[in-house]
Amino acid sequence: xxxxxxxxxxxxxxxxxxxxxxxxxxxxxxxxxxxxxxxxxxxxxxxxxxxxxxxxxxxxxxxxxxxxxxxxxxxxxxxxxxxxxxxxxxxxxxxxxxxxxxxxxxxxxxxxxxxxxxxxxxxxxxxxxxx
Numbered sequence: 574x575x576x577x578x579x580x581x582x583x584x585x586x587x588x589x590x591x592x593x594x595x596x597x598x599x600x601x602x603x604x605x606x607x608x609x610x611x612x613x614x615x616x617x618x619x620x621x622x623x624x625x626x627x628x629x630x631x632x633x634x635x636x637x638x639x640x641x642x643x644x645x646x647x648x649x650x651x652x653x654x655x656x657x658x659x660x661x662x663x664x665x666x667x668x669x670x671x672x673x674x675x676x677x678x679x680x681x682x683x684x685x686x687x688x689x690x691x692x693x694x695x696x697x698x699x700x701x702x703x704x
Contacts, residue, residue: 579603581651583610584701587619590637591644602631608684609700610635612677616686618646618703648704652676662696674704 576582583600590598600606602624610633613619620636638645653659661678666687669676676687680697690696 578651578655580606580609580700581654584649584651587635587637587646588649590635591646594639595637597634597636599627600633600635602633605684607633609677612684612686613646613703616675616703646703648674648702650702652699652701659699660697661699663691663694664696666691666696666699669702670704674702677701677703 579601583606586598586600600610607622607624610619610622614621618638620638622633622635625632625634661676666676666678669687677700678685678687678690678697679700680690680693680695682693682695684700685693685695685697
């Protein structure tokens with residue numbers, strides 16, 4: 574099975590797992606997705622991830638986080654898509670929901686949150702928004 578946008582597929586699996594009340598979801602492995610999930614873990618939106626082999630294919634098992642039986646992630650939206658890339662300079666990065674959420678950017682220093690990108694004065698491709 575091939576995917577046109579594996580990042581959107583990863584975000585959709587996480588979003589669907591949270592809506593169904595799952596404790597974890599399985600995502601096909603790639604280094605970019607592993608970094609993306611690690612950023613979400615460091616920001617406190619997910620519990621963690623573990624790299625496994627299922628039927629000879631590498632996958633990431635992502636542990637989902639709930640607070641008082643409610644998902645820690647209320648909204649997870651892909652911003653930059655293969656059909657329309659979105660870039661932002663360090664001075665043009667906005668706030669998500671008045672600073673309650675984060676943008677995740679792909680920069681030349683790796684994947685960073687909007688706050689980290691502003692602190693390091695780098696811009697890049699806006700991958701997704703998390704609230």
